[in-house]
Amino acid sequence: MVSNLIQLPIRTANEKKKERRHVNLDKLRYYSEAEIKALRRLAREQAEVSASRGTVTGIRTWMVVDLLTSSGLRVSEAANLCCGDLRIGHGQAEIHVRNGKGNVSGMVVIPDSLKRHLKTFLLWKEQHREDISSDAPLFQGQRGKVTSQALQLIIKKCLKRLGLYEKGKSAHSLRHSYAVALYKQNKDLRAVQKQLRHVSIQSTTIYADVTKEELQEQVKGLWG
Structure with a gap:
């Protein structure tokens, strides 16, 4: 009787992990370019209001x-x-990420616009008598370094104001969203992998998959 049973292949733990990853990647949630621009515009406006009132929250x-x-x-x-951790001196435009996910450290290249903003922010911190020494936290809370939860709350409030906050997004x-936009711009997965500091490029390939809609549009007019 036993010999007549169908022998199903035994999946290894690694294979099961890959299957779970595939399911998760299919459900990747990110914001569109228009939504990110709206978020940035709102935050910039809040900073302008704070600057005019002499408050700190919007900044x-x-x-x-x-x-x-x-x-x-x-x-x-x-x-x-x-x-x-900010490498924003002459000829530099990078951020040193220490102890990232999996305790992996690395450098992230940043655009000149962010470099200028960081310089301005450090000057603002100094003017408000916040410590800007090498070991001082970039984001200072009332009780020292801010928590991840505090930063998440900042983003959540902005998204709610824009009507963009929904379950599954955070x-x-x-x-x-950054990874998708970066891939759309250069179609270079290696560059995206390096910026995100993924150990394996397999983790990065999802950002190519999410732009298949663009590919479908491009092939519509093929051969007239």
């Missing part, structure tokens, strides 16, 4: 939003940044 909000959307950092990595979705 920090715009810095957090600009940092996450222009670098692809994880929220926890942004919360753990120290002023000395501050981490900004990292996905």
